[in-house]
Amino acid sequence: MGLRERKKQRTRDALIDAALDLFLAKGYEATTIDQIAARVEVSPRTFFRYFASKEDVALSLTADEQKMLLAELTARPESEPPFTALSQAMRSLLGILREADEATASRYRRCQQVVHSTPTLLAGMMRLLKENERRLVAEVARRLKASPCDLLPQFIVSVFVSVILACVDEHAQDPAALARRLDDLLTLAERSLRPGWDMPVRSGAADPAPATG
Amino acid sequence: MGLRERKKQRTRDALIDAALDLFLAKGYEATTIDQIAARVEVSPRTFFRYFASKEDVALSLTADEQKMLLAELTARPESEPPFTALSQAMRSLLGILREADEATASRYRRCQQVVHSTPTLLAGMMRLLKENERRLVAEVARRLKASPCDLLPQFIVSVFVSVILACVDEHAQDPAALARRLDDLLTLAERSLRPGWDMPVRSGAADPAPATG
């Protein structure tokens, strides 16, 4: 990797760090692009060559996390039921983040903190989640040998995403509390759902579910 | 109601209509506040006295819908299980929208169309949904005589929201298709969940759920 590439990566990281520091210190809205750029000693115009917007720099790590979640899902064994695979992928992701070096971990932690305390960024995060949802649905549909338009893959991923969103909720600043809350919610979900709910119904067999009773 | 109030209401409606028309014709991003204001023949400054932002005017009807959903939920009988109450509240809301006069119905339809075709607005809509979620959780917790911090009320509303979000997904431009998709998803949800999942576990009794087996 050449000097040019390394410099770019360093500038990018420096911009993220400067942005997160300022967002934490004075709030997201009160921080200007000029201030972020000044701290890294680049022109404001250069900032926009690295990030499309102020929101983009705040959510770049969140976007990374989403990519990693998708990667973890595709790495799960095919035999696993879809919802189990999603749950385990999420647990793997949390594990990876826990094992990262301190500089990286701190970056993720500050990002989490900033996003949770800024409505605009919360909305942006949900947009990212929704965008990734489409890819998760496609992967789940592939595993179920179903179409991505079917209701079942969509429903499975929706339930999963809703659990993730419930984790996000105000609590869980530190990773440990977040992991605990995630486990509690996933346990509750497994207790609440019928066994085999995330596998397709065999159309030939009689439906064992007694409907609403 | 005085002349002043009526004029204000008319200006507000005119701004919404003009905005939706322009958003549909040229896209949300390509439309400027100046153009919206010009069409209603008010100054751009006046626009901001009615709406806090460009996003605000696009999502004002969505915000109204959320308020109505909460109202419908509180109107449901106390005896209903929470998830049933939420489902019925949503069905009532769709019914109300179907019965509205043509001008109003068209407004909601165009709003839906614009929001679905604009990522920024989709994110904003999800922010509104999330804000309302807190109120829904509070109401469900009240019905369950539980704390709003308990996992169960949060989980019930999360599942409900996930169904709503799955409805939103790309399809369902016209209200009929939307209602059908909602019914399909609610049916799927009821089939997937154990009977009584949305009622608190009696702590004294033995747990009838055989866990993951």
Place this chain on the structure above:
DNA sequence: TTGTCATCTGTCATGAACTGACATAAGTTA
């Protein structure tokens, strides 16, 4: 009807978030 008051509206000025165009600086490669 008239005068007073509250409120709505337009005009102006300002700042921050972007974006395109172009010249300059820096790195890469022959």
Place this chain on the structure above:
DNA sequence: TAACTTATGTCAGTTCATGACAGATGACAA
């Protein structure tokens, strides 16, 4: 070193959003 590619800085311009102030307009009492 020379030529080429790419990153950066400067500058000008657009749009969104907000504060300040003055003028217009509906509300209301006498």
